[in-house]
Amino acid sequence: MWKWIQRQASPKVFYQTCNRLIPWFFWPFISLLILGLYWSLVVSPADYQQGDGYRIIFIHVPSAILSMMVYAVMAIAGGIGLIWQIKMAEIVAKVSAPIGAGFTIIALASGAIWGKPMWGAWWVWDARLTSELVLLFLYLAYMSLNSAFDNPRTAAKSSSILAIVGLINLPIIHYSVKWWNTLHQGYSVGTGGIKDPDMQIALALMFVASILLYALLVAIKARTEVLIREQNSRWVQEEVRSLMS
Amino acid sequence: MTMVEIFSFLPYGKYAFYVWLAYGVSALTIIALFVSAMRNHANTLLALTNKFSRSK
Numbered sequence: 636m637w638k639w640i641q642r643q644a645s646p647k648v649f650y651q652t653c654n655r656l657i658p659w660f661f662w663p664f665i666s667l668l669i670l671g672l673y674w675s676l677v678v679s680p681a682d683y684q685q686g687d688g689y690r691i692i693f694i695h696v697p698s699a700i701l702s703m704m705v706y707a708v709m710a711i712a713g714g715i716g717l718i719w720q721i722k723m724a725e726i727v728a729k730v731s732a733p734i735g736a737g738f739t740i741i742a743l744a745s746g747a748i749w750g751k752p753m754w755g756a757w758w759v760w761d762a763r764l765t766s767e768l769v770l771l772f773l774y775l776a777y778m779s780l781n782s783a784f785d786n787p788r789t790a791a792k793s794s795s796i797l798a799i800v801g802l803i804n805l806p807i808i809h810y811s812v813k814w815w816n817t818l819h820q821g822y823s824v825g826t827g828g829i830k831d832p833d834m835q836i837a838l839a840l841m842f843v844a845s846i847l848l849y850a851l852l853v854a855i856k857a858r859t860e861v862l863i864r865e866q867n868s869r870w871v872q873e874e875v876r877s878l879m880s
Numbered sequence: 881m882t883m884v885e886i887f888s889f890l891p892y893g894k895y896a897f898y899v900w901l902a903y904g905v906s907a908l909t910i911i912a913l914f915v916s917a918m919r920n921h922a923n924t925l926l927a928l929t930n931k932f933s934r935s936k
Contacts, residue, residue, distance in 0.1 A: 676891075687892035691902040698906065737913045744909075745902040752898050852913055859921045866928055875928045 647870050649723045650861045653854040660851035664844055671840030679833045691749040693837050696823050697845040699742035702770060703805050705735035705849055709777070710802050713795025722864065723857075725791035728798065729781055730856035734849055736774035743767060754818055762811040763819040766804060773801040787864055 643649045675693035682689040709731040716725035746764065747757045758764065777794050784790035812821050822828050829835060865871045883897050890896035 686895055688895035688898060690892065690895075690899050694902060694906045733916075734913060737909050741906045741909050744905045748898050748902040748905070752895060848910065852917060855914075855917045855921065859917070859924050862924055862928060866931070871928070872932050875925055875932060878925060879929045 644721050644723055646723065646861050646865045646868070649726075650858060650865075650874075653858045653861070657851065657854050660847050660854060664847035664851055667840055667844040667847065671837060671844050674833065674837035674840055679837045680831060685753060688749070688752050691745050692823060692829070692834075693841045695742060695745040695749060696838060697842040698738045698745065699767070700842065701845045701849060702735055702738040702742050702767070703808060704846075705731050705738060706770060706773070706798070707802070707805060709735060710795070710798040713791070713798045716791055717795050717799075722788075723861075725787070725795070726857050726860045726864070727853060728795060729791065730853055730860055731849075732774050732778045732781065734852045734856070736771060736778070738845070738849075739767065739771040739774060743771065759818055761817045761819055762815040763808065763817055766808040766811050769804055770808060773797075773804060777801070 643652060671693070675690060679690070679693075681687050709728045712724045712728040712731065715721055716728060743764075746767075750759070751757050777798055780797055781790045781794040784793070811817065812819050823838070829838065862871055862875065884894060887897040887900065888894055890900060892899050
């Protein structure tokens, strides 16, 4: 296993791994998504307080968790790139940013749409909502900093430092509902969270589907990025030629 | 008539507008991520093909 991970530092091996993994991420993602949607929208009962309006939770909570997980992966991969000079880790960090931003947008949008019927407002400047918005800005800052340099190595170095500094926001988001008085409801997972087994199954299915979606998008995007960065090597020329013929 | 009333014929009644809007926005975001990834890949392959054929 450790040997396998070390071999991924080679661009060609990493490219082939991405190619090979794409179907392994795609089909489980699609199946779990369909099953998860069925469980979320059909099997799960209505909530005793929020009626059917609570069903937004099945996209809101997984995407919010993913928005933070992807950020952590991005910062750690950036750190690995900084410390061990592994280009493939830089690529994982770079391609994670737009995906994480996507999850953050889904979390914020679904939260706003959920807030309107439950709180009577699309948006409030509450600790949880504000810190999640800061996370979106961190992703956008990372992406613009990364694209501001011509040299991908310099870009990776400076944007990784930004990502690592921004890690401080993750515990703030997580504990915001505990530390401050907030309109946002408490944790949905764990003690005091949702208790209905069908709701828990639906949430778990959607969560695993979200992780697979992230992995799938990373594999697709990393492939492109490897081709761009390694365009001067012989195997990329041969690969592109065989793909386009 | 408000949007909530217009969409109340869908499943989930008075919450239908909000629930389907949230699922719709999420689906669009995910589709946009896929489309941009695929497009980027296709454009890169084209650009590299052009570059390699010029250098020959």
